[in-house]
Amino acid sequence: MKLALGPVLYYWTREALLDFYAGVADSAADIVYLGEVVCARRHHLRLDDWLALASDLSASGKEVVLSSQALIESESDLRTLRRIVANGDFTVEANDMGAVRLLAGRVPFVAGPHLNIYNGETLAWFARLGASRFVLPLELSRDILRELQSARPAGMQTEVFAYGRMPLAFSARCFTARHHNLPKDDCQFRCLEDADGLALQTRDKAAFLTLNGIQTQSALVYDLSDSIGELRSLGVDVVRLSPQSRNMIEIIESFRERCAGRPGASLEGLRVAPPCNGYWHGVPGMEYRTPT
């Protein structure tokens, strides 16, 4: 199984991003997804910067994929999307059907986690359009994955989101700006303050969700590190780890060991929050089941 580092879902400074990817270049990750998936207003790295970073990482031996924005609302979003699709060098992860229209029948692409590939027929349709890999929707279980794998088209790779706070929802509204009583159009980029998102608790102080601009994430960290054997036996090709602001290189290393069949360092103390894995077991996503 290959290890993929998903796109950074938060807004980090240019310096923080470049530092992070300098570390990634020397890490055990095989595949690196790059680009801004959440909010078009974030601009510390522009597309040209992402492309330069892609070239550097590629020269370090990484397979680089450019991830496209999940919620595409405006003509300006579409212009960026067209430039990503036309980059000529790197595979694109489509996270919206608009991106699929621009890619289908032209170049192989990755069908991202937000395209809603829930069943074998839809997976087969994406294969015919030219998808070479698909990312399982987060809310699907291992039992559904087993069914999808049994009907998987030839040449299609399967990727599973296996670590990180889960992107559960997208809105037109920016919840970070709302928290600071700012309009979205004048958000003052306050999401820069939250390197791993802004914690939302219930009124009895339970960690519940994480606000990340227009995206809402789980508070808990999805963690399939103890189910790597199961992922392998299900024929999963790629395991996706979603970046957090600290300890990421150690987490990648632990997964590398586990993928090689060795124990790997414990992730206790490395995660930014306690783990959950309910979706994998077919129960509410926030639950944690001890792997069998």
Add this chain to the structure above:
Amino acid sequence: MSVPELVCPAGNLPSLKVAVDNGADWVYMGLKDDTNARNFAGLNFDAASARAGLRYAHAAGAKMLLAINTYPQGLASPRWQRAIDSAAELGIDAVILADAGLMNYAAERHSQLRLHLSVQTSATNYEAINFYHERFGIARAVLPRVLSLAQVADVVKNTPVPIEVFGFGSLCVMVEGRCALSSYVTGESPNTRGVCSPAKAVRWEKHGDILDVRLNGILIDRFAAAENAGYPTLCKGRFNVEDETYYAIEEPSSLNAMALLPELANIGIAAIKIEGRQRGPAYVAAVTRIWRAAIDAHAQNPAGFSVHADWANGLARVAEGQQHTLGAYHRKWK
């Protein structure tokens, strides 16, 4: 300028009849299972009631839509495909689909069956809508409730597909089809089971004067004695962020875009959809009657259109929560 068609919800046969009686151009319904996004106990149609509804609608010159807008999972598509077959056999006027595999099936097997793109497809831009049009010949697309009026206008201008938008009813804050919050908490979501914050996961707890409401154990809101306690849709509760307690995602308000009817008609919107298959016939009757009156009044005299006070009051009486919003149509909402 368009005269938008009025698309009204029918959770059961009595609702369907009052929608037709009060001037709906289309009524939309679902089957009694998880193939549709309002899979609630006691709701929806079996084959006999669907046939009766179709006869009733057609006799009055109205059309009927069948929503098959959840996502079959794994190898489960055949059951959803049978629902499409049934729609074609019954002579349903169009089906509302979300899953690409099902659209592909419908386009191949039932080329005469008219396809509408469900809001659950999350198609927010014309590239996406035009793709579904090229591949499956969709005849209409329902936009998610996340676009501003200017963005809606841009979509309409750049697609041959007639566009339907939500005009009234419960408001989804998240892009429909891309929200797994409900399954995160309860194991069931709109995409997988056709439900959001399902009633079976709700628990009310009285502690003295305080009323807590939980969804599978998660505290969604806490009400003081004087407060109205609404249904705990999980994105409409009060939460703590940096020690501030507020409606961190959205207030328990509902959408009412009637004041925007002139703009929607100018943009060239083909149809306005009323949310609420889970609501009863009284809601459906009132909302349909008022929106019919408003659309007709606007069509007859666009320049003189204004929202009559009795329309506004009538809608306020049946709305969920006490507040109305223009939602994302109004850029400031974002």
